Amino acid sequence: MATIKDIAIKTNLSTTTVSLVLNNRADNIPQKTKDIVLKAARDLNYSPNQLAVALVTKRSKTLGLIVPDIRNDFFSNLAKGIEDECRDKGWTVFLCNSNDMHDRDLEYIKILAGKGVDGILYCMSSDSDAKKFKEKYELFQRFGIKFIALDRYFDFPNIITARLDHLKGGYLATKHLIDLGHRRIACLTGPNNLIDSNERLKGYKMALKENGIPYDPNIIIEGNYQVEGGLSAVDKLVKTDFTAIFAFNDMMAYGLFKGLQTHGLFVPKDISIVGYDDIYLSEILEVPLTTVHQPVELMGKTATNYLINLIENEVENNVIPTHAPKLVVRKSTAKLNSS
Amino acid sequence: MATIKDIAIKTNLSTTTVSLVLNNRADNIPQKTKDIVLKAARDLNYSPNQLAVALVTKRSKTLGLIVPDIRNDFFSNLAKGIEDECRDKGWTVFLCNSNDMHDRDLEYIKILAGKGVDGILYCMSSDSDAKKFKEKYELFQRFGIKFIALDRYFDFPNIITARLDHLKGGYLATKHLIDLGHRRIACLTGPNNLIDSNERLKGYKMALKENGIPYDPNIIIEGNYQVEGGLSAVDKLVKTDFTAIFAFNDMMAYGLFKGLQTHGLFVPKDISIVGYDDIYLSEILEVPLTTVHQPVELMGKTATNYLINLIENEVENNVIPTHAPKLVVRKSTAKLNSS
DNA sequence: TTGAAAGCGTTACCAG
DNA sequence: CTGGTAACGCTTTCAA
Numbered sequence: 001m002a003t004i005k006d007i008a009i010k011t012n013l014s015t016t017t018v019s020l021v022l023n024n025r026a027d028n029i030p031q032k033t034k035d036i037v038l039k040a041a042r043d044l045n046y047s048p049n050q051l052a053v054a055l056v057t058k059r060s061k062t063l064g065l066i067v068p069d070i071r072n073d074f075f076s077n078l079a080k081g082i083e084d085e086c087r088d089k090g091w092t093v094f095l096c097n098s099n100d101m102h103d104r105d106l107e108y109i110k111i112l113a114g115k116g117v118d119g120i121l122y123c124m125s126s127d128s129d130a131k132k133f134k135e136k137y138e139l140f141q142r143f144g145i146k147f148i149a150l151d152r153y154f155d156f157p158n159i160i161t162a163r164l165d166h167l168k169g170g171y172l173a174t175k176h177l178i179d180l181g182h183r184r185i186a187c188l189t190g191p192n193n194l195i196d197s198n199e200r201l202k203g204y205k206m207a208l209k210e211n212g213i214p215y216d217p218n219i220i221i222e223g224n225y226q227v228e229g230g231l232s233a234v235d236k237l238v239k240t241d242f243t244a245i246f247a248f249n250d251m252m253a254y255g256l257f258k259g260l261q262t263h264g265l266f267v268p269k270d271i272s273i274v275g276y277d278d279i280y281l282s283e284i285l286e287v288p289l290t291t292v293h294q295p296v297e298l299m300g301k302t303a304t305n306y307l308i309n310l311i312e313n314e315v316e317n318n319v320i321p322t323h324a325p326k327l328v329v330r331k332s333t334a335k336l337n338s339s
Numbered sequence: 340m341a342t343i344k345d346i347a348i349k350t351n352l353s354t355t356t357v358s359l360v361l362n363n364r365a366d367n368i369p370q371k372t373k374d375i376v377l378k379a380a381r382d383l384n385y386s387p388n389q390l391a392v393a394l395v396t397k398r399s400k401t402l403g404l405i406v407p408d409i410r411n412d413f414f415s416n417l418a419k420g421i422e423d424e425c426r427d428k429g430w431t432v433f434l435c436n437s438n439d440m441h442d443r444d445l446e447y448i449k450i451l452a453g454k455g456v457d458g459i460l461y462c463m464s465s466d467s468d469a470k471k472f473k474e475k476y477e478l479f480q481r482f483g484i485k486f487i488a489l490d491r492y493f494d495f496p497n498i499i500t501a502r503l504d505h506l507k508g509g510y511l512a513t514k515h516l517i518d519l520g521h522r523r524i525a526c527l528t529g530p531n532n533l534i535d536s537n538e539r540l541k542g543y544k545m546a547l548k549e550n551g552i553p554y555d556p557n558i559i560i561e562g563n564y565q566v567e568g569g570l571s572a573v574d575k576l577v578k579t580d581f582t583a584i585f586a587f588n589d590m591m592a593y594g595l596f597k598g599l600q601t602h603g604l605f606v607p608k609d610i611s612i613v614g615y616d617d618i619y620l621s622e623i624l625e626v627p628l629t630t631v632h633q634p635v636e637l638m639g640k641t642a643t644n645y646l647i648n649l650i651e652n653e654v655e656n657n658v659i660p661t662h663a664p665k666l667v668v669r670k671s672t673a674k675l676n677s678s
Numbered sequence: 679t680t681g682a683a684a685g686c687g688t689t690a691c692c693a694g
Numbered sequence: 695c696t697g698g699t700a701a702c703g704c705t706t707t708c709a710a
Contacts, residue, residue, distance in 0.1 A: 001452075001482065003687055014697040019689060028695050045481065051394045051455045052687035055702045060390065062454070065434070069419065076415040080408065083436050092454055095404070095434040097422050113340070115401070115431055116390045142384065143340065227623050254623065281620055284566050284593065342703055353681045358705060367679055391703035394686045 002044035011040045022048070054116050061091045063307065064112035064120040067150075068100040073279055074296055075123065078150065081300025082121055089308050093121075100125040102132045106139060113143040119307045121300075123150040126194065130154045146310055148303045148320070152195060160310075162303035162320050166196045169292040169325035170203025173246045173274040176290070176327055178211050181336035182244040182272060186219040188233050188256065190248045200248050200276065223252050230255020238263050243271060243336055250275040250282045250291055257287065257332070268334035278328055288330035299323045341383035350379045361387070393455050400430045402646065403451035403459040406489075407439040412618055413635055414462065417489065420639025421460055428647050432460075439464040441471045445478060452482040457650045460642060462489040465533065469493045485649055487642045487659070491534060499649075501642035501659050505535045508631040508664035509542020512585045512613040515629070515666055517550050520675035521583040521611060525558040527572050527595065529587045539587050539615065562591050569594020577602050582675055583611035589618045589630055596626065596671070607673035617667055627669035638662045 004022070008015045013033070020026040021037040040046075054060035065082055067075040079095065086093045094112060098104040105125050112120055120140070124133060133154045140147050149161045177185050187204055190197030201220075208215055219242050223229035230252035237245070247253035253275030257267055265271050267287050275282060278293035306320050343361070347354045352372070359365040360376040379385075393399035404421055406414040418434065425432045433451060437443040441464050451459055459479070463472060472493045479486050488500045516524050526543055529536030540559075547554055558581050562568035569591035576584065586592035592614030596606055604610050606626050614621060617632035645659050 016697055047449060047453050049455065049687050050453045051390050051399065055390045055394060056689045070409065070422070071412075071415045071419050073410075076410045079434065080410050080436060083409070083434055092450060093434055095418065095422055095432055097419060110386060111431065114386050114389045116388065286625060355681055388703050395705050
């Protein structure tokens with residue numbers, strides 16, 4: 001690989017001059033000299049060594065991305081948005097999977113710091129609690145690395161977060177069912193320790209309240225975000241008088257669908273279902289699923305854009321706008337008593 | 340961030356000594372001195388600046404990963420295997436999405452070279468032909484970057500590839516149907532310019548031949564790896580006397596399933612289907628899909644291991660073993676005339 | 679057993 | 695307008 005020195009030698013100029021020209025800082029250098037340098041650079045197929053650049057400028061134009069597991073649709077969409085934005089801005093991104101382990105989070109923060117990243121997009125491991133999150137927060141501080149917490153976070157001062165509006169999503173889903181005439185709306189939540197699940201539940205409650213429907217814990221079931229959770233929830237639900245259900249993700253909604261079928265209950269004739277996530281699958285199922293779509297990829301882009309801006313301008317311009325989800329009405333919901 | 344110099348000052352030793360100790364090259368240094376250095380390093384929370392290390396050692400312990408689109412299940416599984424292996428070995432990986440564009444491939448190779456990666460795991464954009472592939476090959480050469488072509492490649496001398504055995508997969512799928520008594524086995528392939536599709540077709544033909552079943556182009560349909568391709572293929576197929584079909588991926592298999600349903604044909608009673616990929620979905624469908632599972636993640640791990648080895652030892656030990664797929668028999672296939 | 683000094687490829691300051 | 699030189703943080707001879 002050709003270096004700046006090679007160009008300097010070839011052109012009989014100093015490395016300073018070459019560097020200046022190559023970085024467009026050559027205000028006082030005649031076009032003629034510039035052309036010579038540029039030509040030599042092209043001839044030698046010069047490409048700057050970013051390691052050296054980063055060493056001296058203290059800026060690598062590199063971000064780290066820490067997610068629990070890139071195989072998960074949510075995270076791969078996030079990663080896509082992030083990488084796209086990086087590319088647009090001439091940045092580059094390291095991929096790290098924590099496998100949902102706090103210790104890995106810590107380890108990766110250290111590694112990325114060593115690699116000289118300017119910032120980290122961080123989606124914390126699901127085994128984190130407030131204390132563990134704080135530990136990581138302090139590590140970021142110690143290394144002086146700016147970071148943005150993606151979707152998952154604990155509320156500390158000065159934490160910058162990129163958020164999906166789960167409350168609104170919960171509200172939209174529930175409101176839709178209410179508008180269709182349902183009043184006995186069951187809820188299959190995610191794990192109770194997850195903030196997104198809690199927020200969605202809040203949205204659910206808000207919609208109920210707003211419409212004068214009493215909240216009934218008997219038709220709220222804690223799920224696990226797996227198909228199987230939907231399946232097993234059905235056994236409990238069939239003993240109640242529910243007419244609709246809001247599942248906190250599409251996989252569980254699908255489990256519900258199958259479970260109901262085995263009980264001779266049909267969607268949407270007998271029971272209406274709303275899911276959450278809008279995974280690829282949902283559109284093409286036997287009964288296309290009404291669900292809540294989240295702008296995950298966009299959130300990735302926005303967060304990245306914000307982070308880069310933060311790094312380059314050192315000012316926290318303002319807050320990242322929360323990303324609003326959108327209800328996608330398909331065939332799994334119907335008017336009550338439409339049968 | 341503390342540097343080696345800080346430690347040297349604090350301990351009244353030279354940077355040389357500190358470096359030696361920290362890198363376990365301190366054969367001639369008394370334990371006492373070592374302890375002092377180690378303690379100081381801990382106290383100062385020292386962590387080496389890998390940019391500087393890379394600059395001087397010419398080795399960054401960093402790989403690049405170029406894939407068409409990380410949102411695709413196949414690639415995110417690949418990425419997971421790769422990143423896992425990197426982590427195990429103390430390496431790190433840059434993520435790049437080419438969006439299936441040749442020009443992006445080129446661009447990323449240059450960028451990664453600039454970032455000082457020691458090697459690249461490369462899955463080429465689908466718009467590549469032999470000529471374009473060669474262009475990229477030469478770029479790798481010019482930068483002196485070792486690379487491994489993942490799954491997709493063109494046969495040039497000295498190209499190291501990590502391969503899935505699509506021929507075997509095609510053979511297994513077809514053989515399974517033959518064993519069930521089927522002789523009129525249709526085929527819904529991928530795009531004809533893709534090597535994996537061609538290989539699977541070869542496997543299909545091999546199985547037919549081996550069993551004395553004539554090859555009939557009339558029941559071979561070129562697909563597009565999309566659900567919709569499966570759907571539309573049904574319209575052509577129902578005019579033939581096929582009793583089984585081998586779809587070259589699960590998404591199309593699912594499309595077939597739905598299409599057949601609208602024609603009053605049931606799986607596996609009327610028609611047997613074998614898919615390919617074993618995506619998450621396949622196990623939980625109405626009729627769980629018999630399909631071919633590919634060890635994608637493992638291939639990622641193996642390729643990474645090999646590449647790192649290649650970089651560190653400079654010798655091409657031997658060829659990466661081809662990864663054999665596995666038939667997963669579920670409910671979408673049945674004996675002919677079992678109805 | 680330890681240290682001085684050169685060098686990796688850049689940028690950036692200050693002279694000329 | 696251009697160049698010399700220091701510096702970034704580290705490793706690596708070579709000498710002492």
